[in-house]
Amino acid sequence: MKQPSDQYKKTNYSRKSFLSDTVKLAGGISLLSVNNFAMAATAGASLKEYTVQEIMDLILKEVPGAPFKETVDTLKSGSGDQKVTGIVTTMFATIDVIHAAVKRNANFIIAHEPTFYNHTDNKTQVKDNTIVEQKAALLAKHSITVWRFHDYCHALQPDAISYGVAKNSGWLPYYKQSEKLLELPAIKFAALIQHLKKSLGIAHVRVIGDPQQNCQRIALLPGAWGGDRQMAAVLQDKPDVLIIGEASEWETVEFIRDGRLLGSKTALVVLGHSVSEEPGMEWVAQWLQPMLPGIPITHIASGDPFTWM
Template sequence: MADLKISRRQFALLTGSGLVARQTARAQSGALTAGQVVERIQKQVRIPWNPKTYRDTFKIGGPEMPVNGIVSTFMSTLDVLQRAVASGKNMIVTHEPTFWSDADEVKDLGGDPMYQFKLAFAQKNNLVVWRFHDHWHARKPDGIFEGWNRALGWEQYQAAGDQRVWNIPPATLESVAQHVAKVLDSRSVRVIGDPQLKVSKVGRGAHTLAGNMAVLPNVDLLLVSEAREWDSIEYVRDAVLAGEKKGMILISHEAGEEAGMDNCAKWLRSFITEVPVEFIATGDAFWRPA
């Protein structure tokens, strides 16, 4: 029987909510642990696992935590953590960071009230958060782009051997932008180019200027999930002003990867059957004035 290890701080936090007894009972009953979930993911993703990854690691809690349900999400925001608790699930598989930096570096956050609040909430509610980024992208096919294709309804238009290019039926830039905003349920869609420009070859751009410069010459339309406004966006605007028949649709990072984590939930259900698995959307962070 595995020993359940709880720090004094964790014990104090958990006792108030009555979770210690339930956590102990699950551990004694041989319940699925977070570490076992990760081991299955590492096996099922079917690519060599990088032991030096700093992204795909535990961010809150650890491998010994018993799991009563799993949430797949784009980003483990406080709202997602709260909704996971409300749904009775305590393991969050997040694609993006929990503590606001790529490496979830917390050494300088010790006195930050938001860090303390979020961590205390997670510990009080027996949550474990594990990030799944690099290896989900490295999977063949890329798990994020696979979900993205499905959400856009463009699977049949995907170029042979290239998840980043689509040959869609000719349409105006405006109508494609409207389609993207609708199917991705996003308020954060912005467009560069002539609304009536006819486009048929669409390329998924990059976060970087170099990546977008490489794709743009070969497509009519760049579809970009987050890029810096002062480089990629201005490069495309200058190209249009110079007479290039090009367009760009800029969406949020969340809108570009949310569907990929819905896809992750479906994938997880194929080999984790002991506990429920649910996708919880992070949602668009922004609102627009009327």
């Protein structure tokens, strides 16, 4: 995840619920009740066909301040006029995800991250990029539209990505006023690591810290917030553990290592970028289903790109 656009960072969104029928979570956060929404959406509604643009417009109605003047959330392939046969949500529209969408007769992929290997999906950033050309051709061959859902995803109230991670981790009761700071019952660092691996389905994580230290105050920053914001969270919130998706090893990682040698107690867990945000896109699929009756919606995890030797 690149850092959110300036529009997203600067706008002071008022907290509102996704719909008028909401539930209150611990700490007072208003959040969409999927069951209640399903009842409201389907009551008296007839199934209909949707175009890509119609679905995008429905989603943007739920995003405070949308549409943004500047955003990377644009179509990366296909057309807004295309009739949608099925939707796939994912982190990355990888070649495997594209083939899986084709098998499901799904022609609309909603991906959180870039399709063409840079933040703005500039296909000419690297000259004569044959991988980009082949991927674009594959999408065109199967008439698949890809929409990036990044800035708008993080602008939802609360942030859909961090909410999905907290939900899958079983931490919603502790997901309070701050969407990145959680106060958990005391747990050993080693036990916390095992809980994250099991609840998020992650085989391996990288850590810095004492396995026996007690952890309660958790800074949850899935994805790639950037070194400045990761370090600022440590200095401002003073968490026992900083949980991130990825970091530049010469920035946050060295900051944590030196900090501990100078007396800081903050430990670090690096989950991996894709797997750290995937629960959010999984939740987006659940959120969309009652909005679009009759449209098959599936989450396909793009998965960890690494093989651990």
